[in-house]
Amino acid sequence: MGSKYFVVFLTLCALASSLVLASDPSPLQDFCVAIAEPKDAVFVNGKFCKNPKLATADDFFLKGLNIPGDTSNPQGSNVTQANVAQIPGLNTLGISLVRIDYAPYGLNPPHTHPRATEVLQVVYGSLYVGFVTSNPENRLISKVLYEGDVFVFPVGLIHFQFNVGKTPAVAFAGLSSQNPGVITIANAVFGSNPPISDDVLAKAFQVDKKVVDLLQAQFSK
Known part of the structure; x- marks a missing residue:
């Protein structure tokens, strides 16, 4: 029985390891909407990769x-x-x-x-x-x-x-x-475009709509 449980334990460990290795990479954009037609698609994370043979020191450099x-x-x-x-x-x-x-x-x-x-x-x-x-x-x-x-x-x-x-x-x-x-909190909440409804913000922050209007005027673009 001991060897049987040991085999099960090893199997579970291998499965857990494979799940970890198969996990998705962290996204580098706010969202990525799935699309069926490739001709309308863009590269995820918005970057193409240069041929490594053409890379130069300036690709890895910043001054200032x-x-x-x-x-x-x-x-x-x-x-x-x-x-x-x-x-x-x-x-x-x-x-x-x-x-x-x-x-x-x-x-x-x-x-x-x-x-x-x-x-x-x-x-x-x-x-x-x-x-x-x-x-x-x-x-x-x-x-x-x-x-x-x-x-x-x-x-x-x-x-x-x-x-x-x-x-x-x-x-x-x-x-x-x-x-x-x-995401700067005040800018995102009070300076969104279009603005979040003052009804929503007044209830969320438990303040009068006039206060919300004043804050939105401060942060509007």
């Missing part, structure tokens, strides 16, 4: 992350991206990088990356950072970071960074996708 981003905006922050759109050689490699500049008391507002975990290092200044766990707890996990400190934001969770200092701050972050995507 030493240049501060313009933080003269209402949020007082600027994100300089280094993903597959800027570095073609990142395609299929599953990583990217950003530089984030913060004016004094500047904010990188609450947002999510639907396709990536983020690991952030403070290079200069001090940042109050945090993320919120899933429903129903909605627990805030936060910390003040200083130069050299590192913090991780798990994939898909709402997170933010706020410069708590009187001087500019700089951070670099790595993300586990060549196209991580970003």
Whole structure:
């Protein structure tokens, strides 16, 4: 009986292993609508691959992350991206990088990356950072970071960074996708095109429609 159960155990292990290996890759776009006619199709993830024999060093190179981003905006922050759109050689490699500049008391507002975990290092200044766990707890996990400190934001969770200092701050972050995507919460909810019904938003946020109208006016494009 012992050997019989051992064989069953090995069979289940092999099956589990094959299921893991056969799983779909993570999507690198918001959606992909199935289509029956190939002539109307596009490549998934929107990228063709260059013949590897024609690849050059410039396909894997980007300059300029030493240049501060313009933080003269209402949020007082600027994100300089280094993903597959800027570095073609990142395609299929599953990583990217950003530089984030913060004016004094500047904010990188609450947002999510639907396709990536983020690991952030403070290079200069001090940042109050945090993320919120899933429903129903909605627990805030936060910390003040200083130069050299590192913090991780798990994939898909709402997170933010706020410069708590009187001087500019700089951070670099790595993300586990060549196209991580970003959804800024306030922009998505109050600045969608066309707008979400104020009836929906008023009930969702338990506020008067006038408040919703005011917020939509702030974030409308």
